[in-house]
Amino acid sequence: MAEENADRPERESRPSPIDIHVGSRVRLRRTLLGMSQERLGDALGLTFQQVQKYERGVNRVGASRLFDISRVLDVPISYFFDDMPEGMSESPVSGPRGRMHGFAEAQEPFAAGVDDHLTKRETLELVRAYYRITDPAMRKRMFDLMKSLASPEATLETN
Numbered sequence: 001m002a003e004e005n006a007d008r009p010e011r012e013s014r015p016s017p018i019d020i021h022v023g024s025r026v027r028l029r030r031t032l033l034g035m036s037q038e039r040l041g042d043a044l045g046l047t048f049q050q051v052q053k054y055e056r057g058v059n060r061v062g063a064s065r066l067f068d069i070s071r072v073l074d075v076p077i078s079y080f081f082d083d084m085p086e087g088m089s090e091s092p093v094s095g096p097r098g099r100m101h102g103f104a105e106a107q108e109p110f111a112a113g114v115d116d117h118l119t120k121r122e123t124l125e126l127v128r129a130y131y132r133i134t135d136p137a138m139r140k141r142m143f144d145l146m147k148s149l150a151s152p153e154a155t156l157e158t159n
Contacts, residue, residue, distance in 0.1 A: 018084075020057030022066070025080045027055040029073045031124040043072045 030040050037048040053059040070077045133139040
């Protein structure tokens with residue numbers, strides 16, 4: 001019991017990598033829909049501050065709340081667990097209260113994934129604008145133009 005309590009302050013000071021990932025997926029979908037935190041909060045009966053805490057992973061999203069969020073954002077619950085970094089979904093649960101020993105090492109990919117190019121506001125706004133083009137032929141021409149402007153050697157890591 002003393003060992004369990006010794007781990008508790010560390011747990012409370014850092015969000016779980018899984019909570020961070022789920023929150024980042026909530027933010028991604030909300031932003032792709034052009035929905036504000038306030039509007040999502042209103043639909044769920046929450047304040048926008050609570051939505052912020054979920055999106056940052058500071059507060060864990062419970063099962064019933066995740067179900068409600070999936071309905072408001074019109075995605076299956078599995079969406080929130082898609083694209084989890086390698087190894088996280090295969091890792092066995094062990095240690096006190098289901099915590100894995102040495103968990104900090106597994107946290108790095110999550111921290112990196114939260115700020116990747118797919119979650120940047122610029123990317124999300126570009127995708128929303130692209131899909132607002134109603135003419136499929138025009139949308140295809142825009143897609144081809146963007147591909148032609150990009151350097152074939154460029155990687156996602158360059159800014």
